Amino acid sequence: MNEIWAGILAAFRLIVTLDGDLVEITLRSLQVSLSALVIASAIALPFGTWLAIRRFRYRRATIATLNALMGLPPVVVGLIVYLLLSRSGPFGVMGLLFTPTAMIIAQVIIITPLIASITHQAMRELWAEYHDLLISLNTSKRQRIATLIWDGRRTLLTAALAGFGRAIGEVGAIMIVGGNIDHATRVLTTAIALETGKGDFALALGLGFVLIALALLVNFAIHALSRTEREGTW
Amino acid sequence: MSVSLRDVTVRRRGKTILGPLSIDLDAAGFSIVLGPNGAGKTTFLKILHGVERVTDGTAEWSVSAEEARQAQAYVFQSPIMLRRSVGQNLAYPLQLLGMDKADVAKRVLDWAGRIGLSDALERPAPRLSGGERQKLALGRALIRSPKVLFLDEPCANLDGRSTREIETLLLAAQRDGTRIIMTTHDLGQARRLASDIVFLLNGQVHERAPASEFFTTPKTVEAKAFMEGDIVE
Ligand SMILES: Nc1ncnc2c1ncn2[C@@H]1O[C@H](COP(=O)(O)OP(=O)(O)OP(=O)(O)O)[C@@H](O)[C@H]1O
Ligand SMILES: [Mg+2]
Numbered sequence: 001m002n003e004i005w006a007g008i009l010a011a012f013r014l015i016v017t018l019d020g021d022l023v024e025i026t027l028r029s030l031q032v033s034l035s036a037l038v039i040a041s042a043i044a045l046p047f048g049t050w051l052a053i054r055r056f057r058y059r060r061a062t063i064a065t066l067n068a069l070m071g072l073p074p075v076v077v078g079l080i081v082y083l084l085l086s087r088s089g090p091f092g093v094m095g096l097l098f099t100p101t102a103m104i105i106a107q108v109i110i111i112t113p114l115i116a117s118i119t120h121q122a123m124r125e126l127w128a129e130y131h132d133l134l135i136s137l138n139t140s141k142r143q144r145i146a147t148l149i150w151d152g153r154r155t156l157l158t159a160a161l162a163g164f165g166r167a168i169g170e171v172g173a174i175m176i177v178g179g180n181i182d183h184a185t186r187v188l189t190t191a192i193a194l195e196t197g198k199g200d201f202a203l204a205l206g207l208g209f210v211l212i213a214l215a216l217l218v219n220f221a222i223h224a225l226s227r228t229e230r231e232g233t234w
Numbered sequence: 235m236s237v238s239l240r241d242v243t244v245r246r247r248g249k250t251i252l253g254p255l256s257i258d259l260d261a262a263g264f265s266i267v268l269g270p271n272g273a274g275k276t277t278f279l280k281i282l283h284g285v286e287r288v289t290d291g292t293a294e295w296s297v298s299a300e301e302a303r304q305a306q307a308y309v310f311q312s313p314i315m316l317r318r319s320v321g322q323n324l325a326y327p328l329q330l331l332g333m334d335k336a337d338v339a340k341r342v343l344d345w346a347g348r349i350g351l352s353d354a355l356e357r358p359a360p361r362l363s364g365g366e367r368q369k370l371a372l373g374r375a376l377i378r379s380p381k382v383l384f385l386d387e388p389c390a391n392l393d394g395r396s397t398r399e400i401e402t403l404l405l406a407a408q409r410d411g412t413r414i415i416m417t418t419h420d421l422g423q424a425r426r427l428a429s430d431i432v433f434l435l436n437g438q439v440h441e442r443a444p445a446s447e448f449f450t451t452p453k454t455v456e457a458k459a460f461m462e463g464d465i466v467e
Contacts, residue, residue: 126317133314135285137327138303147326151317 003201010202011209021203026210029187032100032174033167036107040167041160044112048119048159049145049152053127063120069113074106078173081106085177098179103187106173111163118159126152154229158222165218169211235302235381235413236261237282241291244277244437252277252437254291259415261296264408266424266445267417269434270466275417276311278434279384282415283308307380309388313371320362321346321355323370327378341377348403349373350396364391372400376407383407385416389423401427421461425449433457435466 014022051062083089085097085105096102126148134144149156171189178185180194188211195204237259244252252274259265259282267275280286281293284303295302307327316323324342346352349369354362359370372388385404389397397420404427408414418424424431428445433454441448441457452458456466 130314130316132285132310133316136283136306136308136310137330138300139330143330147316 007201007205011204011206014202014206015209019203019206022206022210024183025186025188025191025207028100028185029168029189029211032103032187033107033164035100035104036111036167037160037164039104040108040112040115040163043108044115044163045119045149045156045159046145048116049123049148051116051120052123053141053144053148063117066113066117066120070117072110072113073172074110074170075172075176077109078106078176081109081173081177097177098181098185100178100185102177103174103185106177107167107170110170110173111167114166115159115163118162119156122152122155122159123148126155154225158225158229161218161222161225165215168214168218235296235305237293237295237302239281239291239293242281242288242293243290244274244281244286245289250437252281255437255439256291257432257439257442260413262413263429264404264414264427265416265430265432266428267415267432267434268421268424268460269417269440270460273434274437275434276386277437278432279308279386279415279417283384302382305381306384307375307378307382308384309368309371309375309386311386311390313367315359315362315367315370317358317360319356320351320359320370323359324374324377327374331378345373345377350399365393365396368392369396369400372403376403376412379410380412382413382415385414387417387419389418389420397423433460 051059051066081102082097085091085094085102087097096105130148130151134147139147169189171193174185174187175190175193178187178190180186180190186194188207192204192207192211195201195207239255239257241254241256242252243250243254267278269275277286281288283306284293284299285308297305316326318326321342324345325338328338328341342355343352346355349372351366351370351373354366359367362370368388368391372385375383375385383404388404389400392400401423404414404416414427416427425445428448430444431442431448432439433441433448433456435456441452441454443453448457449461452461460466
């Protein structure tokens with residue numbers, strides 16, 4: 001028990017003094033997960049919206065696939081990306097394995113289905129509301145998608161935040177494709193796993209607090225956003 | 235532009251909700267569609283506007299379908315508000331045309347004044363009262379100066395004064411060359427505005443006549459009963 005208290009104290013000291021390692025790891029985590037978020041959103045938001053307004057033959061199957069992909073175990077994603085990027089894999093020549101880029105790729109694969117699925121649900125609702133008006137105004141497909149994305153931007157931001165929350169807390173995939181290399185690919189979650197294994201609870205707890213703080217921040221933001229959405233205050 | 239419907243039938247879930255009916259509407263005038271609830275008035279308007287699927291028959295405008303739709307505006311029975319401010323709702327149809335910002339702003343101010351919402355420009359449209367929404371929907375429809383305007387009970391929740399204001403706007407639009415096709419349950423309003431009447435009953439055009447004729451000498455007993463406030467079946 002004493003050991004844990006000492007760990008917590010030391011963790012606070014690390015945070016308050018802005019310990020070099022802690023800051024570096026936190027920044028890398030943010031860099032990787034924010035990059036993944038931007039790329040995943042650029043794919044998932046238009047795709048989810050398109051899926052909501054477009055009727056086509058395999059729509060149901062596509063949605064089912066999307067929901068199934070949402071449940072992909074990150075470790076498996078990590079394994080697949082590893083195989084693709086490894087020396088003997090199809091993209092081996094690019095030398096991306098064990099770089100932040102590889103971690104971003106893995107996280108994009110993990111969160112894109114999640115963001116697309118939330119987007120699709122929200123946009124379907126908005127589309128039902130706007131449908132008659134947008135058809136009547138003779139809008140083009142592009143104009144419809146733009147209108148829905150703009151007027152649904154709060155819900156979309158919520159979707160994106162949910163994706164970010166998943167990305168920043170994810171450990172399995174980035175451990176495999178990033179390799180948890182010091183000063184190169186070490187991020188919050190993989191560092192916590194490593195330090196805990198080594199018995200360095202101070203750093204592990206310090207990193208843990210940062211991670212929890214980030215997760216709380218994201219959740220508060222989602223909560224605040226969905227409340228303004230419900231009350232219809234823009 | 236004029237329109238002609240030939241043997242138009244609309245079936246939904248095995249039930250015929252409109253037609254078969256054939257009718258021609260000229261390029262000018264103020265037609266009012268009357269009929270009891272469920273007669274098919276909304277369906278009729280949507281067919282003309284081209285947003286409802288026709289099961290059988292044809293609905294053809296004198297110009298191409300694309301051109302026709304672009305020159306029309308429709309005010310829905312329950313107004314659809316974009317989740318934006320009043321001003322942005324008014325601006326939206328103009329922005330779709332790619333009109334430049336200064337022109338849009340000028341027209342928005344002008345129309346906000348005409349529909350009596352100048353003070354509400356910044357307010358979120360979904361928070362307006364029912365009557366204010368109807369006025370906004372009307373302003374948003376007229377702001378493009380459409381050649382044809384469809385209105386589905388535009389004054390249903392309005393008080394006497396608002397109704398007058400809207401009627402004034404509609405008559406002004408008609409003078410400026412907008413052809414109007416409108417439904418209403420307010421017979422006084424029909425008398426004040428209509429140039430001709432389309433009386434729908436059970437999905438059929440039961441009677442069609444110039445307004446003066448229809449109100450003084452209706453040809454069918456059902457139309458007569460309808461005007462006297464009896465229940466028609
Ligand atoms: N998509 C649909 N599926 C099944 N029935 C429908 C559909 N749309 C309309 N109907 C039915 O068709 C009939 C005519 O509807 P419509 O909305 O045109 O009537 P209306 O004359 O506008 O009535 P109101 O005065 O109440 O607005 C109604 O009985 C309605 O229930
Ligand atoms: Mg109706």
